[in-house]
Amino acid sequence: MFEYFYNEILRKTIISFGTLFNSLEIQHQDSSDNTTSIVRVPLAYGPTQKFLARLEQSPDLSKGTAMTLPRMSFEFIGLTYDQSRKVTTTQQFTVKDPDNDTGVKKAYMPVPYNMQFELSIMSKLNDDALQIVEQILPYFQPQYNLTVNLVGPISEKRDIPVVLENITMQDDYEGDFSTRRVLLYTLRFTAKTYLFGPVSSATSDIIKRSSVSYYSGDSKSTVRDLTYSVKPRAIKDYTGDVVTNLSEDIDTSTTAFNVDKGSSVTLKKYIEIGGEEMFVTKISGNKITVERGKDGTTVASHIRGAEIKGIDYTATEDSDIIEFGDDFGFTGTIS
Numbered sequence: 001m002f003e004y005f006y007n008e009i010l011r012k013t014i015i016s017f018g019t020l021f022n023s024l025e026i027q028h029q030d031s032s033d034n035t036t037s038i039v040r041v042p043l044a045y046g047p048t049q050k051f052l053a054r055l056e057q058s059p060d061l062s063k064g065t066a067m068t069l070p071r072m073s074f075e076f077i078g079l080t081y082d083q084s085r086k087v088t089t090t091q092q093f094t095v096k097d098p099d100n101d102t103g104v105k106k107a108y109m110p111v112p113y114n115m116q117f118e119l120s121i122m123s124k125l126n127d128d129a130l131q132i133v134e135q136i137l138p139y140f141q142p143q144y145n146l147t148v149n150l151v152g153p154i155s156e157k158r159d160i161p162v163v164l165e166n167i168t169m170q171d172d173y174e175g176d177f178s179t180r181r182v183l184l185y186t187l188r189f190t191a192k193t194y195l196f197g198p199v200s201s202a203t204s205d206i207i208k209r210s211s212v213s214y215y216s217g218d219s220k221s222t223v224r225d226l227t228y229s230v231k232p233r234a235i236k237d238y239t240g241d242v243v244t245n246l247s248e249d250i251d252t253s254t255t256a257f258n259v260d261k262g263s264s265v266t267l268k269k270y271i272e273i274g275g276e277e278m279f280v281t282k283i284s285g286n287k288i289t290v291e292r293g294k295d296g297t298t299v300a301s302h303i304r305g306a307e308i309k310g311i312d313y314t315a316t317e318d319s320d321i322i323e324f325g326d327d328f329g330f331t332g333t334i335s
Contacts, residue, residue, distance in 0.1 A: 003198055005199070007150065007151050007152075007195075007196050007199075009151070009193065009194070009196065010115070010193075010195075012148055012149070013160060013193045014076050014115075014117075016146050017162065017191060018043065018045060020144070020162070021043055023040070024041045024132055024135055024136075025038055025039060025040050025041065026039050026041060026070065026131045026132060027039075041071060041132060044073050045073070045074060045075065046073050046075060047073070048118070048120040048122075048186070069122055069123050069124045069182070070121065070123035070124070070125075070128045071122055072119065072120060072122070073119075073120045074117055074118065074119045074120070075117065075118050075120075076116070077117065077118050078115070078116035079113055079114070079116070080114045081111070081112070081113055082113060082114050085112035085192070086112060087109045087110075089108070089109065089111075090108070091108070091109045092107065092108050093106065093107065094106045094202050095154045095155075097201075098153075098154070098155045099153075103201065104202040105153060105199050106199070106200055106201075106202035107151070107154060107156075107196055107197060108196075110150075110158075110194035110195060111194065111196075111197075112192065112193075112194055112195075113193055113194070113195055114191070114192055114193075115193055117188070117190075118187070118188055118189075119187040119188075119189065120184060120187075121185040121186075122182055123182075123183045123185075124182070124183070125183075126183055129185050132185075133185055136187070137164070140162070140163070140164035142163055142165075143161040143162060143163040143164070144162050144164075145161055145162075146159070146160045146162050147160070148160050150193070150196060151196050151199060153199045154199055158194055160192060160193050160194075161191070162189055162190070162191045162192075164187060164189055165189060166187075166188050167185065167186070167188075168185070168188075169186075170183075170184040170186070171183055171184075209230070210230050211228070211229040212228050213226070213228075214228075226334055229334075230331065231331055233270075233312075234311055234312065235270070235277045235297065235311070236277065236297075236311065237272045237309035237311055239314050241309055241310045241313050242308065242309055242310075243261075243264040243271070243309065243310040243313060244260045244261040244264045244265060244308050245306060245307055246258075246259060246273070246303070246304050246305060246306045246308065248304050249304050250301065250302050251301045252292075252299045252301055254292075255291070256288070256290075257287070257288065257290075258286050259286055259308060260286070262283050262285055262287065264310075265280055265288055265308070265310075267280055267281075267282070268280065268281075269310065269311065269312065269313070270311040271290070271308050271309065271310055271311060272308075272309045272310075272311055273302050273306055273307070273309070274300060274302050274306055275297065275300075276292065276298060276299060276302075277293070277294040277311070278291060278292055278293075
């Protein structure tokens with residue numbers, strides 16, 4: 001417990017929330033409805049009061065160095081646990097290591113948390129503010145799903161619902177005619193994210209062999225009668241080991257067929273043709289007899305010249321490099 005890890009989930013969620021609003025624009029038109037200007041609304045991270053204070057310090061917004069309106073700001077303001085989305089805390093899940101074809105990583109199920117955000121829209125003109133608000137609201141009914149890559153090491157992507165909770169409007173205009181007017185719209189959101197713990201390797205946790213021993217006797221003496229051991233067996237070729245080729249077309253009912261070189265095929269072993277696994281039961285010259293569609297693979301027709309790949313034919317056996325998530329069979333021995 002309390003080992004160091006940092007998945008940057010809160011940071012990623014904050015950035016993803018901000019990107020929703022960083023390309024909004026407003027337009028100004030003349031009396032003939034001709035567009036006279038298009039203004040991209042700037043967005044910054046920070047508390048609203050900071051920007052309001054900056055406006056009060058530099059009320060002359062016509063200067064090039066002054067802060068101009070309209071503009072937007074957003075802020076992460078709170079974090080609460082979401083009991084309604086709770087899952088089993090002790091359950092783990094495994095995924096294929098995206099950086100290692102034969103590796104596996106594991107992590108505990110994520111913890112649901114709600115992140116609260118405030119988006120503030122500051123404007124001098126009410127029409128500018130309404131343009132911005134109207135470009136946002138149609139996408140929240142009342143939520144918008146935001147896809148975020150929460151945990152990079154396992155490529156764990158989740159859809160984060162961003163819910164629009166409420167909208168408030170405030171007109172801060174007070175004082176004489178020299179006082180700058182600021183219209184303030186505040187939109188409050190809740191992002192339903194997930195927090196993950198540390199990610200670790202699970203490659204060594206994969207069971208490669210299982211043995212069951214049977215004993216007979218009484219409480220004073222026991223004798224082991226036999227031991228049954230099984231290990232995973234590949235049902236497809238991983239090493240690219242092409243042993244020969246078909247020398248004729250075969251359909252779904254064919255169980256005996258000719259190959260270019262029968263001596264390259266091993267009796268009582270498995271072969272793969274076009275994704276279909278077969279078990280070799282007889283070899284006579286260049287003619288082999290097989291059992292079709294082994295281990296649930298689909299029986300299909302194959303054309304002359306199709307590659308015949310051997311399963312577990314080389315020193316690096318296919319059964320030793322079965323990839324995570326692939327189907328496999330079993331090989332058993334009794335001793």
